Amino acid sequence: MESIKIKKITSVWIITVLLLFVASIVLGILMRLNQGEVISQSPITFYSNMTTHGLTMIGIWFVAGMAAVNYLMQRYVKTSYTANVFALVLTVVGVVLFWASTFVGKFHAAWTFLYPLPFKDMGSETWATILFLISLTVFGIGWLIWSVSLMAQILKKYSISQSFAWQHLTKNPTVETPPFILITMVTLVGVIACLITAVVLLVLFYAEYFSGGSFVNDALLMKNLTYFFGHTIANEMLYLGLAVIYELFAEVSGRPKWKTTWYVALAWNLSLVFILTAFFHHLYMDFVQPEGLQIVGQLASYLASLPAAGVTVFSIFIAVYRTKIKWSLTNLLFFMGIAGWVIGGLGAVIDSTISNNIVLHNTLWVPAHFHTYNAMGNVLFSLGFFYWFSTQFTAYFHNKKFTNSILALLLIGGTGFLLAFYVGGAESIPRRYSTYPAELSVGVNLATIGAVFATIYLIAILMFFFNITKRCLKILSSTS
Amino acid sequence: MLKNIILNIIAISLCNLAIAQSVSSDVKEESNIYEQIYDAPINVVGKGQVSFQELYNQKPLLLALVFTRCSGVCNPFLFQLKENLALKTNDKSFNVLVLSFDPRDNMTDMSLLAQRFELENNEQWFFGTTNSIEELNQSINFYPIWDSIKNQYDHDALLIGINNQGYITKKLIGVRQGHDLDLLIASVNNIFSPTYRLPNKNMLFSCFNYDPKTGENKLGLGLLFIALPAVLTVLLLILISYLVKRKEPKNKEIF
Numbered sequence: 005m006e007s008i009k010i011k012k013i014t015s016v017w018i019i020t021v022l023l024l025f026v027a028s029i030v031l032g033i034l035m036r037l038n039q040g041e042v043i044s045q046s047p048i049t050f051y052s053n054m055t056t057h058g059l060t061m062i063g064i065w066f067v068a069g070m071a072a073v074n075y076l077m078q079r080y081v082k083t084s085y086t087a088n089v090f091a092l093v094l095t096v097v098g099v100v101l102f103w104a105s106t107f108v109g110k111f112h113a114a115w116t117f118l119y120p121l122p123f124k125d126m127g128s129e130t131w132a133t134i135l136f137l138i139s140l141t142v143f144g145i146g147w148l149i150w151s152v153s154l155m156a157q158i159l160k161k162y163s164i165s166q167s168f169a170w171q172h173l174t175k176n177p178t179v180e181t182p183p184f185i186l187i188t189m190v191t192l193v194g195v196i197a198c199l200i201t202a203v204v205l206l207v208l209f210y211a212e213y214f215s216g217g218s219f220v221n222d223a224l225l226m227k228n229l230t231y232f233f234g235h236t237i238a239n240e241m242l243y244l245g246l247a248v249i250y251e252l253f254a255e256v257s258g259r260p261k262w263k264t265t266w267y268v269a270l271a272w273n274l275s276l277v278f279i280l281t282a283f284f285h286h287l288y289m290d291f292v293q294p295e296g297l298q299i300v301g302q303l304a305s306y307l308a309s310l311p312a313a314g315v316t317v318f319s320i321f322i323a324v325y326r327t328k329i330k331w332s333l334t335n336l337l338f339f340m341g342i343a344g345w346v347i348g349g350l351g352a353v354i355d356s357t358i359s360n361n362i363v364l365h366n367t368l369w370v371p372a373h374f375h376t377y378n379a380m381g382n383v384l385f386s387l388g389f390f391y392w393f394s395t396q397f398t399a400y401f402h403n404k405k406f407t408n409s410i411l412a413l414l415l416i417g418g419t420g421f422l423l424a425f426y427v428g429g430a431e432s433i434p435r436r437y438s439t440y441p442a443e444l445s446v447g448v449n450l451a452t453i454g455a456v457f458a459t460i461y462l463i464a465i466l467m468f469f470f471n472i473t474k475r476c477l478k479i480l481s482s483t484s
Numbered sequence: 485m486l487k488n489i490i491l492n493i494i495a496i497s498l499c500n501l502a503i504a505q506s507v508s509s510d511v512k513e514e515s516n517i518y519e520q521i522y523d524a525p526i527n528v529v530g531k532g533q534v535s536f537q538e539l540y541n542q543k544p545l546l547l548a549l550v551f552t553r554c555s556g557v558c559n560p561f562l563f564q565l566k567e568n569l570a571l572k573t574n575d576k577s578f579n580v581l582v583l584s585f586d587p588r589d590n591m592t593d594m595s596l597l598a599q600r601f602e603l604e605n606n607e608q609w610f611f612g613t614t615n616s617i618e619e620l621n622q623s624i625n626f627y628p629i630w631d632s633i634k635n636q637y638d639h640d641a642l643l644i645g646i647n648n649q650g651y652i653t654k655k656l657i658g659v660r661q662g663h664d665l666d667l668l669i670a671s672v673n674n675i676f677s678p679t680y681r682l683p684n685k686n687m688l689f690s691c692f693n694y695d696p697k698t699g700e701n702k703l704g705l706g707l708l709f710i711a712l713p714a715v716l717t718v719l720l721l722i723l724i725s726y727l728v729k730r731k732e733p734k735n736k737e738i739f
Contacts, residue, residue: 152720160728164721193717200713208689208709222690225706232710280714291678292692292701 008483009085010078011397015476016092017071018390021064022469024099025383028064029462031057033455036424038438040452048127050438051112058115059102062238063143065378067095068386069244070150073188075393076251077154080185081161087153094146101139111136114436116234119226123212137209140202148199155192158185169269183264187247190276191240197280198236205229224292228283235283239308242345242377243275245385246316249338252392258330259323268319271311278308285356289365298358305356309349317346333407334392340411341384344418348377351426366436368447369429372422379461380418387468394475397482406471413464420457424450513655515625520650521547522623524616526583529595531610536620539610540646544578544672547644549626551586551637552593557659561641564659566601569608571662577673581610585617585628586637624652645672 031053038045045053070091077083105111109132113121122133158167162181165171167189169181208226211219254261284301287293320342329335351373355364364370433440433447440447523536539545548565550558562582569580584594594611598604603611614620621627628639645654645668653671656664670677680694680701681687691706 152724155721156724156728159721159725163729164725193721196720197713197717200716204709204712218686219688220684220686222687222704222706224691225689225709228691228710232713291676292680 007078010075010083010088012480013085013088013092014071014075014393015479017067018393018476019473020092020096021068021071021386022390022465022473024060024064026462026465026469028057028060029458029465031060033458033462035438036451036455036458038451039440039447040450040455041439041448042452042455045438047438048110048112051114052106052110052128054436055112055114056103056106060099061378062115062234062241063095063099065382065386066147066237066241066244067091068390069241069248069382070147070154072248072386072389072393073191073244074150074154076184076248077157077188079251080182081157083157084153087150091146091150094142098139098142098146101135101142105132105135105139108132109135116230118230119209119221119223122209134213137206137213141206144199144202144206148196148203151192151195151199155189155196158189158192162189168273169264170273172264172266172269181264181269182251183262183268184247184251186264186269186272187243187250190272191243191247194236194240194243194276194279198233198240201229201233201236205233224287224290227287227290228293231283231286232280235286236279238374238378239279239282242382242385243279243312245341245382245389246312248385248389249316249342250319252389253320253335253338254323256330256332256334256392257323259327262319262323268315271315275308275312278304278311282308282356285361288358288361302356302358306353309353313346313349317342333410334388334395336407336411337384337388337391340415341381341388344380344384345377345382348373348375348381351376363432364429366434367429368425368431368433368435368450370435372425372429375425376422380414380422384414390472391468394472394479398475398478406467410464410467413460413467417457417459417461417464421454421461424454424457512625513657515655516623516652517654518651519623521644521646521652522616522619523650524614524620526581526610526612526614527591528581528610528612529591529598529604537650539579539581540648540650542579542648543576544648545646546578546580546668546672547624547646548580548582549585549628549639549642549644550582550597551584551628551639552589552597553586553636555636557639557641561643561659562597562601565643565665566603568662568665572669575669576608578669579608579610581612583611583620584613585621585626585639587617589613624655643668645669647672647674 034043034045035050035053035057037043038050071088074083074088109129111122111128111132112126113124113133113136117136122136162185166179166181167185169186171177171179172181205226208221208229212221250262253259281300282304284293284297285305287301288298320339323329324339351369354360355369355373428447428450431446431450433444433450437444437447440451521536521540525533526536526539527533528539546565548562550562552558565580569575582594582597591613594613595604598609598611603609624642624644626640626642628637631638640657641659643656643660643665644652645656647653653674654668656668667677680696681690682694682696689706689709690704691710692701693704694701
């Protein structure tokens with residue numbers, strides 16, 4: 005009975021995520037078409053769409069990773085169905101409130117809602133800011149309870165040291181911590197830390213909002229908290245995807261399951277430290293921030309990419325090099341996703357280098373790198389899981405033509421769409437401009453090219469959506 | 485010497501007037517920053533007609549807007565500016581343009597004004613008029629109001645920094661001291677100047693508290709908020725581990 009319930013709720017998560025994904029891609033394409041002067045949106049509409057696109061994308065790929073991890077964790081520990089349903093309900097309620105704040109209330113301070121922008125009168129409805137903050141609160145409560153619940157279930161079976169695989173750092177470990185548990189635990193700790201940061205941030209926002217001016221916030225504190233939350237959650241959702249890969253890649257490829265070794269344990273423990281301190285690189289332009297923190301930001305950005313990425317790439321390389329692999333759409337998506345993650349990660353490291361950041365700060369290089377490790381990285385991790393999940397419980401035959409078409413469209417669409425961003429970044433085209441002035445006319449052409457390739461990417465996602473949703477609906481209607 | 489003392493007394497006595505004007509006016513120092521100034525043709529004493537662009541391309545400009553028949557702030561404003569700049573004898577990185585916004589002023593009036601301040605032979609100072617004062621005023625958001633009873637313009641003492649690309653980098657309203665002028669000169673030369681928020685009783689959780697007396701930043705309570713989430717997470721981890729340990733046996737699986 006429990007397994008039927010978890011199957012069904014995972015199916016609901018998948019359908020919800022894919023529906024919202026398609027809508028968010030459409031918003032992204034509309035933004036690029038507006039920048040390309042193919043359509044004309046008012047600045048408020050453009051920035052409302054940008055806000056909706058950004059937060060929806062972050063939210064759905066976080067919950068996609070959580071749903072996948074929750075499903076696979078059943079293999080090791082019993083998870084809470086109630087917490088899962090609670091998170092789903094609050095996510096849906098949160099999306100409704102959030103979309104109302106942007107589409108109806110015209111809230112348009114971007115998904116980072118950097119203080120004091122939400123409190124500035126910029127043409128949105130007076131209630132839009134508070135509704136936006138409430139929607140964030142609803143998301144935060146649902147996701148925090150879900151994360152804490154999963155962490156508690158792990159700790160029921162594994163001690164703190166076992167869940168972090170510290171025994172693997174000694175010579176003869178007597179208890180094995182599966183890589184999936186290790187990565188999930190490391191990620192959940194990071195997720196909980198950044199969600200608590202969001203709580204602190206929201207409390208400070210509410211305090212100023214309801215104080216009537218008798219309490220004001222410190223902009224530097226708010227920026228630190230915003231990026232502690234924003235940067236960390238955007239990275240942790242990638243790690244949720246990696247946990248899925250560590251669990252499934254070898255399995256679907258017909259290879260022996262990966263084991264935790266001392267270097268895997270060390271790498272992931274170090275990743276936790278680095279990922280929680282890398283956000284300081286968002287404050288390079290804030291001169292009042294002590295120089296020591298700026299150096300920590302740069303070092304952590306470099307080091308965060310090395311342990312997890314290095315070990316994962318090494319593991320994947322060893323798994324496929326001169327080895328007979330049973331390739332399927334699932335592990336091909338995982339493989340492509342790893343490549344996208346590494347390329348996007350390199351783009352991020354280039355940008356986080358202080359001397360480069362002076363040139364690349366707030367140019368299209370920024371959306372270039374984060375779209376690479378999301379659209380061609382983390383999204384593919386989750387799509388790989390969705391596909392694998394949907395084929396577990398329904399009649400399935402391998403359709404090579406479908407696999408090739410999907411991969412080709414994703415690759416062509418994704419690469420073209422991202423190149424338009426990278427070239428724009430290299431040309432110093434600023435990000436977050438709804439339209440470009442005459443001096444930046446190259447940005448107009450690149451935006452149009454980007455929109456065309458994003459449409460190709462959307463076609464692949466729509467094929468995926470119909471294919472997977474059909475099977476998920478069958479799972480929902482089945483009784484076993 | 486005596487003349488300087490008298491002018492100083494006049495300057496100080498009129499400072500309050502200048503401040504009062506700046507407070508009552510709608511002109512804001514923040515407006516039109518990083519916008520391009522109107523490229524007006526300027527008649528410069530001793531140089532003839534040049535375009536504004538030619539002037540700011542040559543060197544960044546400090547633009548002082550005055551009128552020669554002013555019985556109010558213009559004279560103390562120019563005097564204070566001259567005194568402050570005289571202390572920066574080696575700084576030739578900018579020029580000063582004293583421009584009349586009164587259509588009645590002609591080149592003779594401006595030449596006499598330059599002589600009155602003994603600046604007629606100073607290469608760093610230009611005095612001039614323009615036929616396009618309305619367009620220029622609009623580009624800097626400066627709107628003097630004619631008072632027909634006093635037969636004077638009601639206006640602010642406004643000093644504008646313009647870099648060598650014609651962008652307005654900073655504005656100073658009123659008769660200001662040397663430190664403010666340093667910031668203005670740095671801005672026209674595209675040099676970054678840090679600014680600090682002064683202590684505010686409504687801001688309880690600052691990351692740093694700036695002490696204007698020492699110029700130092702001290703660690704503030706806000707920094708604790710940045711560390712708080714990580715601390716709470718560790719405490720939560722230990723608490724959950726403790727609570728579940730009391731209920732469930734530990735994993736003893738050997739591999």
